[in-house]
Amino acid sequence: MSLFGVFEIASSGMEAQRLRAQLLTENIANAETTRTPTGGPYHRKDAIFTASPAPSQFSSVFESTLNTMTGVAVREVMVDDSEPERRFLPGHPDADKEGYVAFPRMNPAEEMINLQSASRGYQANVAALSAAKDMILHSIDILK
Numbered sequence: 001m002s003l004f005g006v007f008e009i010a011s012s013g014m015e016a017q018r019l020r021a022q023l024l025t026e027n028i029a030n031a032e033t034t035r036t037p038t039g040g041p042y043h044r045k046d047a048i049f050t051a052s053p054a055p056s057q058f059s060s061v062f063e064s065t066l067n068t069m070t071g072v073a074v075r076e077v078m079v080d081d082s083e084p085e086r087r088f089l090p091g092h093p094d095a096d097k098e099g100y101v102a103f104p105r106m107n108p109a110e111e112m113i114n115l116q117s118a119s120r121g122y123q124a125n126v127a128a129l130s131a132a133k134d135m136i137l138h139s140i141d142i143l144k
Contacts, residue, residue: 003132003135003136003139004132004136006128006129006132007129007132008071009070009071009072009128010125010126010128010129010132011071011125011129012052012071012072012073013071013072013121013122013124013125013128014122014125014126014129015072016047016049016072016073016074017118017119017121017122017125018122019047019074020046020047020049020074020114020118020121021115021118021119021122023045023046023047023077024046024111024114024115024118025115026045027042027044027045027104027106027111028108028111028112028115030042030104031104031106031108031111032103032104033104034092034094034101034102034103035094040084040102041084041102041103041104042104043079043080043081043104044079044080044104044105044106044111045077045078045079045080046077046078046080046114047074047076047077047078048074048075048076048077048078049072049073049074049075050072050073050074050075051070051071051072051073052070052071052072052073053070053071080105080106082105083105084102084103084104084105085102085103085104085105086100086101086102086103087100087101087103088100088101089101
């Protein structure tokens with residue numbers, strides 16, 4: 001495995017974690033949103049990751065037999081379609097005729113934990129990039 005391949009793999013992981021963090025912050029910001037442009041409360045979103053083949057510098061023969069390098073890609077953005085949480089708030093502008101308001105079904109504390117996990121995943125990829133960079137620099141120093 002080439003050290004330069006580590007850059008491609010880690011950068012794909014950073015991009016996937018960045019999108020995940022963006023979705024999680026959107027969820028946190030809309031935890032109390034009862035009305036969206038499409039109607040009804042906000043629905044929680046989450047990124048689904050999948051492995052993606054990383055580009056290789058070898059010929060197609062080697063790629064077919066040695067293709068062990070994989071990156072990360074976001075396969076889809078899943079929208080939670082569960083029933084909204086109903087709260088009795090008869091004075092709320094979005095209350096139905098019974099006085100219940102539909103709120104997004106999500107736990108802001110859980111979203112914060114997931115956001116912290118995405119941040120740590122991003123940091124791990126940055127550390128891998130830094131380690132690969134240091135190895136390349138040390139290799140260049142040895143060759144001098």
